[in-house]
Amino acid sequence: MTQIQENVSLQEYNTFHVDVKARFFVDIKEEQDILDLISTDVFTQYPHLILGGGANILFTKDYEGIVIKVSLMGKESIGEYNDALYVKVGAGEDRHETMMRSLEKGYAGGENLVLIPGQVGSAPVGNIWAYGKEAKDIIHQVEGIDLQTWETKVLSNEDCHFAYRDSIFKHELKGRFLITHVVFVFQKITDEYIVDIHYADIQKAIADQGKDPLKITPSELANIIIAIREQKLPDRTKVGTAWSFFKNPIVTKEQYEKLLQKYPEMKWNEIQHPASSIQHSTLVKLSAWQLIDLIGYKWKSKGPVGTYVNHALVLINEWWASGQDVMNFAQEIQKKVLEQFDVILEPEVIVI
Numbered sequence: 001m002t003q004i005q006e007n008v009s010l011q012e013y014n015t016f017h018v019d020v021k022a023r024f025f026v027d028i029k030e031e032q033d034i035l036d037l038i039s040t041d042v043f044t045q046y047p048h049l050i051l052g053g054g055a056n057i058l059f060t061k062d063y064e065g066i067v068i069k070v071s072l073m074g075k076e077s078i079g080e081y082n083d084a085l086y087v088k089v090g091a092g093e094d095r096h097e098t099m100m101r102s103l104e105k106g107y108a109g110g111e112n113l114v115l116i117p118g119q120v121g122s123a124p125v126g127n128i129w130a131y132g133k134e135a136k137d138i139i140h141q142v143e144g145i146d147l148q149t150w151e152t153k154v155l156s157n158e159d160c161h162f163a164y165r166d167s168i169f170k171h172e173l174k175g176r177f178l179i180t181h182v183v184f185v186f187q188k189i190t191d192e193y194i195v196d197i198h199y200a201d202i203q204k205a206i207a208d209q210g211k212d213p214l215k216i217t218p219s220e221l222a223n224i225i226i227a228i229r230e231q232k233l234p235d236r237t238k239v240g241t242a243w244s245f246f247k248n249p250i251v252t253k254e255q256y257e258k259l260l261q262k263y264p265e266m267k268w269n270e271i272q273h274p275a276s277s278i279q280h281s282t283l284v285k286l287s288a289w290q291l292i293d294l295i296g297y298k299w300k301s302k303g304p305v306g307t308y309v310n311h312a313l314v315l316i317n318e319w320w321a322s323g324q325d326v327m328n329f330a331q332e333i334q335k336k337v338l339e340q341f342d343v344i345l346e347p348e349v350i351v352i
Ligand SMILES: Cc1cc2nc3c(=O)[nH]c(=O)nc-3n(C[C@H](O)[C@H](O)[C@H](O)COP(=O)(O)OP(=O)(O)OC[C@H]3O[C@@H](n4cnc5c(N)ncnc54)[C@H](O)[C@@H]3O)c2cc1C
Pocket: 015, 049, 050, 051, 052, 053, 054, 055, 056, 057, 070, 091, 116, 117, 118, 119, 120, 121, 122, 123, 125, 126, 127, 128, 129, 130, 169, 177, 178, 179, 180, 233, 234, 236, 241, 242, 243, 244, 350
């Protein structure tokens, strides 16, 4: 049985690097550890938080419960049919490495999702998204343990109810389903495989490198995206961050048109996810970073907290800020955006 530790610092377990403590902390390395844990008194008496890489969480105070750090490792090919390779990966594995390894082995699908910090187990939770691809595009099934019923369950891609940055794990199964493995489906790299290069940043990088867009391989695309992200993202060895702090807000077309009269440069995006319940014709998505730019908060700092020079949506912690300092700064941005545009910015990051 893995040991339940007490009063453990979470500083190395969250990418904001805030120094809070967990009342109890357990590191899950085997499935049996989960079953052992849920039969303890501590588990029944205290709330719990499942933790992956801590890249999407802001701790504003000590956690007065059990932090369950998921460190289930292992990768195994479980079948190949018609050029599709099914790979079962432990929830504690690094996601970026998993995507890169499949490319090295000659299988594609994860090339647009490289360099997104975090573990495999959280990919289905937030249906991670980047450069036009979502985790749902390469997830075949999700395996885990229901912490309430103690049952081991397998959910198909459809069962996960994936939508924009959303899934069943943020609703019916929130906090209660510990993902132990994800089965990815990767495609064998053949001449017929089509890479998704429609994003403007990618197209520009291809043009700058003088490459033929029709001949870009999945590995080349991954390298292009790595270079773009390295240039855009803060250096995580120097500052704390969880990248996009707020979701892009959704407003009515009417409200957007009103805003447009005052701010002709106001950008909007179509709502791209048919899986969401949003009515496409009447609603549009604004760019949160642009709203933050327009309130004058690009590359603005308040003590040790600020917005990143290359991206206003990225809040950074220059090491010594507390989670509450970060949250106060975020709330200041929310207030100013509401006052200026009558738009509510909701955090993308989970605030605890
Ligand atoms: C620099 C940077 C860039 C980023 N860029 C992107 C991006 O381009 N696209 C994007 O989508 N996100 C991005 N993110 C956000 C973040 O990487 C993702 O949200 C990622 O999925 C978080 O992974 P994690 O393992 O750290 O999860 P955590 O932050 O530890 O947890 C996230 C949620 O998943 C739950 N969870 C974690 N593991 C499990 C499990 N095994 N079983 C059940 N529940 C679990 C947690 O309880 C929590 O609710 C970025 C973050 C950073 C720091």
